[in-house]
Amino acid sequence: MDVSGLLEVHNLTKKFGPLTAVDDVSFTVAQGEVVGFLGPNGAGKSTTMKMIAGFLTPTAGRVQVCGHDVVEKPIEIKTCIGYLPEGAPLYGDMTAKALLNFVAEIRGFRGAERRRRIDDVVAKVNLEEALFRPIETLSKGFKRRVGLAQAMLHDPELLVLDEPTDGLDPNQKHEVRELLRGMAADKAIIISTHILEEVDAVCTRAMIIARGKILFDGTPEELRAGAEGAESLDDVFRAITTGAVVDEGGVEKSA
């Protein structure tokens, strides 16, 4: 096994009936990397993340996490991954505390160890004041933070976060980015986002996905340099994902 590759994705394909959501995607993520998944809605970002987290079975191709195959060793890889699903779905009738207790117990933490881990993660995402309220009564920002807390509880080697800052206000976004930056050194982190400045702010590597294929894979700086005459990252993004020529938006060109 290549030690540097915490996550290895080989020729990953996912089809839903006639629709190919992810089309022959391959990449490797090493420890210390923060990868930003960019792409239009429906590009295959979430589907890719669901396959990495072991929620969807690939139609073809392989995913290896911490040296284990996702399909063959589903339990092992799930102890190695922290996953925040799209929209941060949570049991609304539970309090944040009860949900974290539930996740901690499934992850095998008992007694003092469980309390320590929960206290630790609650402090990290600033969840104290919402801890004993039912999740369904929480604001979107708090819900997202409960989702982040449950993903980080077991200090996983690989964090897969689907839109971790969606619904947060600018201050909260800043906090989450700080949090990710702080954890980056000894983990591999993948986040998906629509917000391009987020890539600039936290990611060491950007990947643009559209129509199930990786169209760009490089550093944020390379992304910026990639399209000549582009004023902002938004322009670069449009240029890569739609094939439009910058300044002459809408002109189709094969990407």
Next chain:
Amino acid sequence: MRNTYVVMKRELLAYFSTPVAYVFLVIFLAAIGAFTFFLGGFFARGQADLQPFFMFHPWLYLFLIPAIGMRLWSEERKTGTIELLMTLPLSTFNAVAGKFLAAWVFTALALALTFPIWITVNYLGDPDNGVIAAGYIGSWLMAGAFLSLVACLSALTKNQVVAFVIGSAVSFIFLTSGLDIVLSAFRFWAPDFVVEVIASLSFLTNFQAVSRGVIDLREVIFFVSMILVTLFINTAIIDLKKSG
């Protein structure tokens, strides 16, 4: 095993954190009381047994078991929490068994709360409490078989109403498969042994013996294997849905 217990605990608490548990318990107890005393003629029979009480269990379960089982998986699908649950390090069977056990323990509680009827019959006469115990065990096993069916069907849809209606319909078929209403649909074209097999799957036939106080190993094996088979099918459905 440990994870099954953790899932069960969460599910059981979920019943009581919403009105579902309380509404169910009140309706179940009121209905079973009304049926026993009015339709069943508990007093008029002049016999100290709970035959008129157990007689109505299968028919109440037909609607009330789908009501507690319908949410087990369809709610997880609807709210997306299935993605949270199934990306935790637990096997699909642990999750399936945990959810089923939570609902089954809940029906045990509902049955236990019918104890005033047991006290009444003991106060009025001198019933055979062994027969009554057998009836309770049989009723609980049958409830488990209904529940596992409904849980299995709720895994197929994200709509709880659909899960309820289909759950009731399928429960009805299994309940009455020993009667002509179901058998006549098979009798004219299916070979005899197929008709026999279908008839032997009837919950009603299997329960009637138990409710008269005869706990036969065959009936126990029938309901337990019914539960196990459906739980495995339930697991397969959840796993199958992963491949989209």
